[in-house]
Amino acid sequence: MGKIKRIMLLLGGLFIGVYGMSAQEVLNRLRNSTTAQDRRVKAVMRITDKSKRVQERTLRMVMKGDKKMLVTFISPAELRGVSFLTTAPENMWVYLPAQGRVRRISGSAADQSFGGSDFSYKEMASISFGTSVASGEADEVELNGVKAYLITLEQDGERSRLWVEMERFLPLRLEKIARDGRVVKCIVFADFQKANEVWIPRTVRLDNLARGTITELKLLDVEIDVGIKDTYFTEENMKKGA
């Protein structure tokens, strides 16, 4: 970590000691502790439906910062080669190899299921909190015996509650809240591992409370700071896959 960044964090820490933290500051600290320059990941996604039937997807993901991401399905057969690209919250595309076609995902289609999972395209695009905006003050709470900040996030008019571990600024739990105040989805981040000063959650579990289904994303192989360029995230590379 650079000297300047350390000094800034130290000063920030002193400031917080006196005045407490805003939700946006907590979110910024979270991004600092969990966002790598880039990362290349192989992952398994397990989807468990209401009748406990389990479906598995294998995928490869390449990410740069907290906004650019290319995901390619390796299995099952009906999704093999399908790629998802996002470069900004408003820019998402899916590549369909059977048609040789790249299709923009826009509007409400971004709320549709990502590869049959409980994650929507929009949730996948913001899995690193790159597009979230926090508002208000951070409340100090306890979650399962762990001291945490509780902050409120807003994105495209949707509200979420995020618990952030106080000590390392790691995301613990995210609850998506419907307009009527109900919690519709709950995402739990676990099995954190540190690599190159960055904490990576090896398990992300999403409970879709509205549907009674669960999607668990387990990261198998993670490579950090491998030198992925910005120009990697193009339509042409969707054919190649992550």
Added chain:
Amino acid sequence: MGIGATLLNILILMQVSIQGDLRTRAHVRYGGKDSTAFTWFSTRASLSFVPVTSERLETKLGMTVKTNGYPFLTNASDLSDASKLEPVSFMLDEVFVRVYDILPGLNLTAGRQKVHWGTADAVNPTDNFTTPDYSDPLVWDERRPVWMVYLGYMPVGDFGIELGAKPIFEPAVATAPEWFSVAVLPDIEQLRNGLIQEFIRQGLDSLTARQIAAAYTITVNEDIKLPSRNVRDITWGGRLKGHRGNFDFALSFLRGYDFLPAVQPVTNIDVMEQRLDFVLKQWFPEKKVVGAELAGNLFGVGFWAEAAYAFYEDTLVKDEPSVICGFDYAVAGFYFNLQYLHGDFPLARLQKERVKDFILGAVERKLFTDRVLTRLGGVVDLKKGSFGLVPLIRFQPVGGFEIDLGGMVFSGGNGSAFAPLNKVDELFFGVRYRF
């Protein structure tokens, strides 16, 4: 050890990934005079071999074997001819070599491949490289891969260029005759009646006109020509594409040919020889297509628009614009997709006077944690109100395996786009397994 086993071992040693797609489907027609007839029966097995090469090289060998309808016997000796009892065709699917990052962001693909242009669903007037396959009445946007060289260059994330050249023209695969066909050639009696009417118009009485027409020798022939295979006759084109903010856009140009033939009937009457020769001339008109595409998001609704203007080199074919625009929206678990088309709709091409304005739409809803898909797709001819509807229930009991149950309903009066398909009402059942 057999050759097959040896080949399989070699493929395993080469770490060749094998992908398969098995499909079978049968249609029963319940409306009209063909009531309860099996009008469509298709089984196809597709295999793709994808060797693991390197990060910068991708190769693919795909092939399909499919049954062609029904046994076809003309005499008893055909019973020993397997090709007539079990008619099967073998087709090459995508067979290509693709090299990534020849220069940073520059990819080259050579071989049989699918290239897709256009932002719309089902009908893409700017998409003129790959050959349309109209053989399956349920799939309106199927394309066959074609042999071509293709360059895609995206040096920066927001802008790119694509260039392609296709040396050999391959025409569209037409609707399977077992399912539906229209007579394109007149029969001899129709021509003789025409001759009688012509003689009467010239002043002969009906009896004399009939006697003279009866003495005429009448021939009916087709003359169909493919574009020549010269370097100057290749299909080629380019596309500039990019995105800014919420929008994707593209501009394209292509020099190529119509995938379906233009027709011109030619009738020669030789009074001295008492002979009438009818020839239906068919050719694939050369055209230059200028295209524009747009896709984006306005107020939470995804929309797209695609326009193409075809300039024909042929004086017998009129230049024409095609436009398709639409939007999709997902709400309360339903997915809606609606498009307006000014241009050709595949199944409406069966009609002689081509109707040009349509609304295409679909509503989808997934149920039982996505194991069941219900879908209602349809198309309406805006001029006469004729329509086609395709309801479908797709059940996925285990991963990769799908069971389809659905129907097709067409309705249309005289002169409407779907008049030839009026009363083509069918139920279908199909299964599909991918591995």
